[in-house]
Amino acid sequence: MKKNLYRKELAGFKPYVPGKPIEEVKREYGLTDIVKLASNENPLGPSPLAMEAVIRAVKDINLYPESTAVELKRDLAVYLGVKVENLVIGNGGEELLMLIAQTFINEGDEVVVTAPSFGIYNTSTCLMGARIITVPLQKKNFDISGYCMAVTDKTKLIYLCNPNNPTGNIITKTELDELLKKIPKNVVVVLDEAYYEFASVNPDYPKSLGYLEERPNTIILRTFSKVSGIAGVRIGYLVTSEENAAEMNKIKLTFNVNRLAQEAARGALRDQEHIQKTVELNYKSLSMMEAYFNKKEFDFFPSNANFIFVNAKQHSKIIFEELMKKGIIIRPGYFWGWDTWLRVSTGTEAQTQKFIDELEVILCKG
């Protein structure tokens, strides 16, 4: 890298590695029939109302999108019971995470995360030149007292992925209350609730929107990529104080969210039937996998999301590659330093059964 040409933050930057796309596996392995259980996508496909909305809007794609996503925000405000002014809409949750970093994080700040967790917290923090403090999970849970001890005068922001990706455990209401009581109010608390609709069936899952009034520096992040099945159009949103939202909306890209995504999201929001079907299928698929893992005496995290994290007792790189040869894509745990663990997204019943059957074949050979 040429000295001084690039920003110094780029020198040690390690990009996030996403799940392998179906198209790529088809090309590389010469396969046509792929089961992708690697990116926590919706196995039922996109919300039908979202698809209809896209098709209706396609004739207008010569026009720039609405910069402020005014109609989607109005729908969302009603849906969530918040004000339009509390909302920021992004090109997927990933853009919102980068926008949070650009809004709040200075060089020299400290940012607290858990591990293993979603890699974008680290990449966005690194890009702004701040320091990451990692508080690993303890016994399959967030380490609340560890988080409290990690917060110092230099802490600008803490990330809580709830449910946590890749493990699927939640931080409960009781734990969150304890944590928020102990850390200063000027610390920005990001609750990443990408898997909200799956987790909210758990009575211990906190109702985070209720925290905003008391604690304005809370940011609640959600997405249409998971339960609504429109990851491909890229759209997510966050809820925070009006003041924080105004600052973020001020510096976001003018046209960050494309026209089709805005319409798809409005369609998806109306499509509660698709959301319900997706959540039901999810817990069916999880039960199938849990039953198999119990039979194998595999350790796993109880999941509150649309994936499960399991210790398959062999190196995940090998299992990953063997499954790929069968046309099944999962996420090997060695990415997170959990070498014998796998993160497997939920699928249709047939996809889930195929994964179980092929894993069994691999493990018997191994």
Add this chain to the structure above:
Amino acid sequence: MKKNLYRKELAGFKPYVPGKPIEEVKREYGLTDIVKLASNENPLGPSPLAMEAVIRAVKDINLYPESTAVELKRDLAVYLGVKVENLVIGNGGEELLMLIAQTFINEGDEVVVTAPSFGIYNTSTCLMGARIITVPLQKKNFDISGYCMAVTDKTKLIYLCNPNNPTGNIITKTELDELLKKIPKNVVVVLDEAYYEFASVNPDYPKSLGYLEERPNTIILRTFSKVSGIAGVRIGYLVTSEENAAEMNKIKLTFNVNRLAQEAARGALRDQEHIQKTVELNYKSLSMMEAYFNKKEFDFFPSNANFIFVNAKQHSKIIFEELMKKGIIIRPGYFWGWDTWLRVSTGTEAQTQKFIDELEVILCKG
């Protein structure tokens, strides 16, 4: 703004103000029939092949897009005669401009721009804490010697919007050669060619891709928003050295370009017929406006793009508002400090004639 909560760069930040969207004008003025000549959109609508591609891809929007846009890059590499490794694909040109800033611009650096020009150069520079040096246009042209004098040891990057937005004038091959000869090779030169397909019919317009080998720190930015008419899906690209492209691709959002945009762009690239029709209509619309402006003895910039910048000799805020009442949206020059000037996008012949007729009524009243 709370002290120390937000990054200091946000304090004086002035966001870019886009053209008013049709939906907003309909709402505010209770109109149903709007002619929008404010955002340099394609009056023929989107490329039909792009629309077909979107409709084909909609069933797959539950899947994340390809992170590296591999198929589009392959198409583009063939189309442009460059390597896949020279390309970066963005969520519109705007995201690429922000990515350029995030890759190259440190606090304390200097960045040279012209004025009036595209506001995103300034906002992206400000967000990275660098200093903007402005070299205003001189006699309707880029001030080449002014640019040369403005470049110092601190200069990291210069922006050349070619053709320039909002004025439509170009920097010629001769001028560009002179400029590049005089400034150090470590200065990054960004040639924003958003209006490339319109300008390239001018024999004096530089063939910028040819400069890359000799001068790797050149960045050529193009978009599908203008001539291809798919601004609504957000997709643009840039061409630079393999090394620069690798750094930018390393830090870009993992899923920055949505699935439908990637497919739409591939369709648009195949749709040379739509491009040709658009360029032809553009110069017809420009001729109609130029004839009228000449009759009125209005000063205007000869345009190499799909808009024209004209001095209507009355305050642009008034003309803007009067036109809006008639359902015509243009861009008033006071945004750029050119109070009596208007930027008017080209339209269909009927739209162009309607603009001319309504402007004439306003001017006769005024």
